[in-house]
Amino acid sequence: MPKVISSEKSERRYRKRSVRGVPLFVGEGAISQMANHADLGLAEGKEVLGLILGEICRDEEGEYSVASGTATAGLDATGVSVRFDQDSLEDLFASIDESGGDAVIGWYHSHPGFGCYLSDVDVKTHSGIFGEGMGFAVVLDPSDGTLMVFTVENGETKVAQMVVSED
Ligand SMILES: [Zn+2]
Numbered sequence: 001m002p003k004v005i006s007s008e009k010s011e012r013r014y015r016k017r018s019v020r021g022v023p024l025f026v027g028e029g030a031i032s033q034m035a036n037h038a039d040l041g042l043a044e045g046k047e048v049l050g051l052i053l054g055e056i057c058r059d060e061e062g063e064y065s066v067a068s069g070t071a072t073a074g075l076d077a078t079g080v081s082v083r084f085d086q087d088s089l090e091d092l093f094a095s096i097d098e099s100g101g102d103a104v105i106g107w108y109h110s111h112p113g114f115g116c117y118l119s120d121v122d123v124k125t126h127s128g129i130f131g132e133g134m135g136f137a138v139v140l141d142p143s144d145g146t147l148m149v150f151t152v153e154n155g156e157t158k159v160a161q162m163v164v165s166e167d
Pocket of ligand 1: 109110111117118119122
């Protein structure tokens, strides 16, 4: 398994965040990767799905996440559902492990044409990957170019603040 954040409690690198109170910083490159993937899915009438890679850092306010890239694999997708196909998921985890350094700090998927929120299934998926209260869920709607970030705490979805940073 790759380094999913809920499963490790290792030392976090100290690095003061550039904007106070923000729990997630996402590089422009990672945003573009997610948006481009969602656009490709829209053209095919399908949802897309991927993992968000990066680092957990810490400063005086506590821990926060810095997303630097994304990773995806073969998908089993329709216009209203998406999941990794099982064979490709193993390859994906292997490639993340081999890349070293990066942890899985979140996941993204698209809702082509039906808005940004977490469905009940999405909440279960999120909790299955990250456990309670850990990790970020990015939802994109490529039909109007919207993107929102969520966390799940005690089964409840919360909107999270995100700052896009230069890579
Ligand atoms: Zn969804």
